[in-house]
Amino acid sequence: MQQNVENGRPSDRVSGVGATKAPASTGRQSGSSPDTAWKVLIVDDDIDVHEATEFSLSTIRILGRPLQLLHATNAKDALGYLKTIQNIAVIMLDVVMEEPDTGLRLVGKLRQLGYTEPRIILRTGYPGQAPEDQVISNYDINDYRTKDEMTRTRLITSLTTAIRSYDYIRSLSATRAGLEMVIEGTQRLYSNKNIDLFAEGVLTQIAAILRLRSEGAVCAVGTPTGDDSSSMIVMAGLGRFSGKVGSELGDVPDVDLSMVQDVAPDNATPELRDNKIALRFRTETGRELILYFEHNGALPSSDVVLLQVFASNLAICFENLDLINHLGELAFVDQRLGLPNHNAFSRELGGLVSGKTDKATVALVALEDAPQLAVAFGLAFAENVMSVVYDRMRDALGETILIARLGEYMLGVVDSTGTLEQSALEGVFHETFLMMGNRISVSASIGIVSGDPTNQKASDIDRAARSTLLRVIQDRPGTTMLFTPEIGDEVQNTIRMKSALQEAVLSKQFRFVFQPKINTKTGEVVGAEILCRWMMDGENISPSVFIPIAERAGFSSDIALQSLEAVSDFWRDLQNAGLLRLPVAINLAVPDICNPDFVDVLTRQCEDSDLLAELVSFEITETQAISVDDDATRGVKALKDRGYNLWLDDFGTGYSSLSHLNSLPVDGIKIDKSFISGLTFEKARGSVAATAKAMADNLGLRSIAEGVETREQHQIARLLGIECVQGFYYARPMAPDAFIEWLKNWDLDAHAGS
Template identity: 55%
Template sequence: MIEPVMSETWPLKAGSHTDDERQGDRTWRILVVDDDNDVHEATDFALRRVQILGRPLELIHVFSAEEALKILHMTPDIAVILLDVVMERPDSGLRLVEELRAEGYREQRIILRTGYPGDAPEKQVIRDYEIDDYWSKDELTRTRLVTSLTTAIRTVDYVRALKGTRAGLEMVIEGTQYLYQNKSIDIFAEGVLTQLAAILRVSPEGGVCALAELSDQEDNLVVLSGIGRFASYVGKRLTDVEDIDHDLISAGDNNGTAPVISGNKILFSHRSDTGRRLLIYFVHDQVLSPENIVLVEVFATNLAICFDNLALISELAELAFVDQRAGLPNQNAFDRELMHMTRNGSDAAIVAMVAIEDAAQFCVAFGVNYFDRVITAVYDRLRSVVGDNVLVARVGEYTLGLVDSTGKVEVSAIEEIFDETFEVVGSPVVVRGTIGIVRGNPQGRRASDIQRAARLTLLKQKQRAPGGTAEFEPSMADEVQSALQMVGKLREAVRDRKLTFVFQPKICLKTGAVIGSEVLCRWIDEGQPVSPGRFIPVAERAGLSGEITLQCLEAVTKLNAMLRQQGLQPLRAAINLAANDIDNIDFINRLIEACEDHQLGPENVGFEITETQRFTNDGEATACVQKLARQGFEIWLDDFGTGYSSLNHLDILPVRGIKIDKSFISGLSAGGYASHVAATAARIAQTLGIEAVAEGIETTDQQEICKDLGIQFAQGFLYSPGLPPEKFVEWVKSHDNDGRSDNG
């Protein structure tokens, strides 16, 4: 029987070289997570004596998600996780995937294996979870397993190689751009030493990078960078450095551009055509293999070329700091400018993120090349507004970043670039942008913290009101963390059907009769009610709104049954549809099928859509709404007047009527309501031949004003709050046609 393996020796600190660590360097560690012992034994048998990329596999076996998490905390160099979906819980594997990725485990490749594919449909899992492969256990033959592992391990090997060299390489490239400027030569020197250690995968005991101006004398070489035991010599002459092999340094000067390797010492000395001399002296603690010696020679050759050829340096900088598709400064350029800004400590600086709205639609409709022209047009106009001293860079597929070290850029100027159409491929294009702003250096944070704050601000604004602008507030970080915690709890509540539904009656203002209701979702978490204003947006962003809508249908079915038992006719219930669900024809088809399964026809349910969803004549969202209307379901436009393009929506969509938002109703007064927004909305409805519902009526004065305005229907606390099904039935039984209940 396979026993769970719980390592107590990993991870090891950098620089130590125990037998376990050397073994880890020679093997690929595979974590097998499954509660079935037979699966462990079969996997062990199938992978015995298998080598991938010339290295054997080391299997670590655990039987639960909890054990797997402990192993990963102790053994971060695991390459691949073979993960069962169903263990302690039906979704233990999926939960573990979410937790691992949330904790920052990005390097590990995850291959899901399930014996119950129906519990975790492949399409849904691949869409919703960050995994690398997915197999049913009965399909995963030995050949397929080895193939899948080989693909995953190739990726891990590539990622590790990138991680091992990226830090040094970025400093080398950055430093070489300004090689002869004192403010960055130290960065270049530090990068050379870091890169050399990373390439050879050795722990340096010490190293120096020294430079001499127009001289071949060793006593003129000045230490620009030092690591290990030489770190304290930066700024001193090389002749003052103790415990260094000066004979080797003298011999290296006669060796051309070839490196000199003597035991555990590496020397590179190169004199440029202008007479400058660059010297690298590096001491490590391992014996170099023939392959490593070749790497040193290649590195030395490249370093000589970089030192000599400023044209090549410029070309390398272009590749590193320019987006190759659009020719704009890229994320590397943004990071560099942000780092310079934080080093200078400017409290007046401004960092902004500008996201192009509807970018994905541009790409799908017209192609990626077209969108590159769109973002270039936005970049050009932004540059013309902020000036040459402000960096604008492409920091994402659909996002531009801005770094203004002076803080003189006006935020309003950034906003105004979207007021006019853009010229793209000879045609005018309307583009909207969402903007996140960070001013100064909040709490003295690092460049990465400021960038994270800007992206967080942008995200919050996109969630709240796309197309607007927001400035960073420290509370935003807490809000995001709270939202992430809420997603997990809400997902459980939806899965376990812990959400409840209440019904708020709709009243005919002319007769006082109850003509229907609106279904409202409620959630009690740990004994406390959670505001729908908090959890409904979270549910929509987490992709849970569709399931909540389908559970609404079940609640309507139960209410209708209760009404019939009391000798009452069922009432049409209005269900709110989330914007992302309206845009999904697959969900609309599921919704129609669910209505048929519950025997809910157009006389039983209708649907309300909000103005936050954009609609066009040929858009998918419009087609979805039209399909519901063709089935006979009433469509109402909710929160009328609070979104955008209201009149355009009324022209495009087959709506039965509008719901005038309660923010307009609450402001009605007997003195001058004729010019009020609510009055205008009522006249629009009358002109178009559609009906109107007044939301949030709380007083009899508001009720009478709405009657005078010709509004047909109303709902609000004057009549009743949202009621559970059984109380709603009692309320309907006791309601009279004056708009009040007998007991109220």
């Protein structure tokens, strides 16, 4: 039985892989570390060869490092060593062992398995069986010696040559691996757009590339004052500095600040002192990145090159990241006014629904006067108004509440604390604003959403706020409204209805009905009002619902023009029934009258359809204010000049005023039904209806009362001297054929007595 050599000494135990243990780690496991012995594997079935080799090399150091000999007596054990122990530098291999070519076959197998770095020195006692020229040519070995010529000097020479070759190969491999890690690490850093993770990734990559264990490392980012970097904030830490994230660099103990300050920030050359590495980069925006790294191993020149390559790439990465962050910051700022913008508002909304708060308030504020100010004084003036309003809101609401510019003249407010009071928002506009030495008043429409944002969608909160603002602008501009679920439903229905109305206009789905007007003294039918009716999805929609929507959407002009066609058909039906044409009143919205093109089209269509001016009147529905010199006034005058009768509809409500009666060329007023429905004989003389009638008389205007539903209301209207009336008491609005049948049988006295 052959003896095994364990740890350099003969043993009676059978040879095995575990016979010699791998050396304990002394920090860095690298072929270039001076604290690690060169591992040399002796593979020979002759025990004397093991002992002689160990004796010859016991005191030898090669390239400044000792040798550690590993012993195997057969190919199987040798292969076991290679699989178990890393960094075997040289294999001194006997050719003839179990078989005459065991050593040669082992060489081929080792290289085939990927063990390409260990240098192999073949030794043989039978040179004739394996000629040197053939072996060198056919096998990947580094030297081939006979045992007889392997003197101590020759042995040392061969080992030195082989170890030098191995060390060079290991350095190349380490450099290649390091460069691959630099490339991979750079790609990772490029893909990371978060500065915190970027900083942590930098420290991790340095440790990996240099194969060094970090005793402590910090990465700080900031904009220093001059060359003083002590105030920069630690974004990441390793080792003993891992708990210092968020601290100022100057407050971290044991960091060599003088070394950091000595690093030039405008290049990518690392500063190396003892076991410390410092890197410093500065971008064009003035932000700096500082790396301070302490390790426990030596840094060879080859790894310094790797560090320089990584530092160059890192500088580009940081410049790129700083640019991305700078662009990101710009993406959340309104570029004209420097205020937070819609992106900032959306981001803050997203934070609300994260579950960090159970009470929040979101408000949208539309400046009602800003568009007029922009027209009167220019865009710069109106934007200055936005700025001063923002400043006052910031002072009133505090720094913790986000205020962002969402539109030309709209601001958004997000309060994640839920402490925002409605009165605080409204109070911003109670006092005038000082603008360029002048005091101006600004009013605002405000829509507010409050409640628990948990488990809601940010988009739903935004939609609720916008729905509320839209509702307040439509119904009560210049006031504040709180969101209710009904508002959201109404807005959705409005959107659906707007789309359906557009289709109705194009396909002429509207029906037109006529309601008679009665002379209070004679009881005769003196005219009719044409009214629009519409069904959506098989359901009748009230005119009070769809007409305002049509006006806001710009469809009311189309409805008015289509009503002219219905009037023409109605007159033809009257003539076919042997009846005279009745005067017909058509409703017009103020926004339509403001358009001179519409007025031209309207009058031209009347002329083309033979709708005589003396038989056509227009009732102006005041859904917005009319000033003395605006387009609406000019439109009213244009219609009057063409001979049409004009009436102020719904007088006493909306925007009607005495100035309209005095300035507009109207022929009469139509007293709103809200002033008729509550009339009694006892209160009639002091009623609003009586006052409206008196004003009309004083101005030489005629009057009509609408909404008459009882015999008493009819008698009161007659008592007050109101010339004409209409309402359900006489007839509901009817289709043309029904109207004609009603008209043939109409008799006020008979109706009153029934």
